[in-house]
Amino acid sequence: MPADFEKQSYWHDRFASETAFEWLAPSATFISFLEPYLSVSGDQRVLNLGSGTSDLHVHLREKGSADVTNIDYEPLALGRGREIEKRLCGDVRTKYAVADVTRLRADLPAPSAFDLVLDKSTVDAVSCGGEAAFLAMARGVRQCLAPGGLWISLSYSAARFDLEELPFDVRVIGKVPTPKAKVTDPDVYYWCYLLRPR
Ligand SMILES: C[S@@+](CC[C@H](N)C(=O)[O-])C[C@H]1O[C@@H](n2cnc3c(N)ncnc32)[C@H](O)[C@@H]1O
Numbered sequence: 001m002p003a004d005f006e007k008q009s010y011w012h013d014r015f016a017s018e019t020a021f022e023w024l025a026p027s028a029t030f031i032s033f034l035e036p037y038l039s040v041s042g043d044q045r046v047l048n049l050g051s052g053t054s055d056l057h058v059h060l061r062e063k064g065s066a067d068v069t070n071i072d073y074e075p076l077a078l079g080r081g082r083e084i085e086k087r088l089c090g091d092v093r094t095k096y097a098v099a100d101v102t103r104l105r106a107d108l109p110a111p112s113a114f115d116l117v118l119d120k121s122t123v124d125a126v127s128c129g130g131e132a133a134f135l136a137m138a139r140g141v142r143q144c145l146a147p148g149g150l151w152i153s154l155s156y157s158a159a160r161f162d163l164e165e166l167p168f169d170v171r172v173i174g175k176v177p178t179p180k181a182k183v184t185d186p187d188v189y190y191w192c193y194l195l196r197p198r
């Protein structure tokens with residue numbers, strides 16, 4: 001990814017005109033990986049990091065999740081998220097908040113605890129800002145997880161969470177093959193990670 005992906009100004013300019021876009025994979029694909037971790041009762045507190053112009057929150061509603069909070073540091077993204085939800089669901093029931101995922105403790109109202117934290121390629125954007133930003137995000141997620149809580153992340157990187165200081169045990173729970181220009185091209189995947197606090 002180009003270095004600008006960690007900058008809010010990049011996303012502000014982009015969301016001024018972009019109304020809908022899915023990074024790495026459609027939300028339905030991501031949902032298929034995390035479905036085993038969704039509660040049947042729908043009462044899990046779900047935090048969607050860097051919601052952008054994705055329809056992930058709509059898919060979570062369709063799966064019965066009744067307590068979804070979408071955060072993004074770019075306010076335009078939250079407006080786009082509301083528009084998508086209203087258009088596809090007829091009303092707005094998920095929550096929206098401006099927050100920086102590298103400053104979760106400071107930006108989320110205290111006390112905030114979530115059973116499931118999701119990110120679809122937001123960790124990739126944050127990682128463009130370097131290891132300190134990545135670790136700040138990881139530590140912030142760890143702090144806002146309720147006991148037994150999980151972080152599920154979709155990333156383009158096969159080595160995204162290979163860092164000793166990470167306060168999580170990491171397991172791959174899915175991979176998405178990327179399109180090939182030629183049949184002889186090598187297999188390349190996006191990776192879905194399950195992160196459990198250590
Ligand atoms: C690669 S896009 C992914 C968007 C969406 N999750 C999807 O799957 O299409 C990254 C998103 O994270 C947001 N973002 C990047 N850095 C952030 C940060 N430090 N705090 C909060 N949001 C951030 C961007 O505004 C953008 O919406």
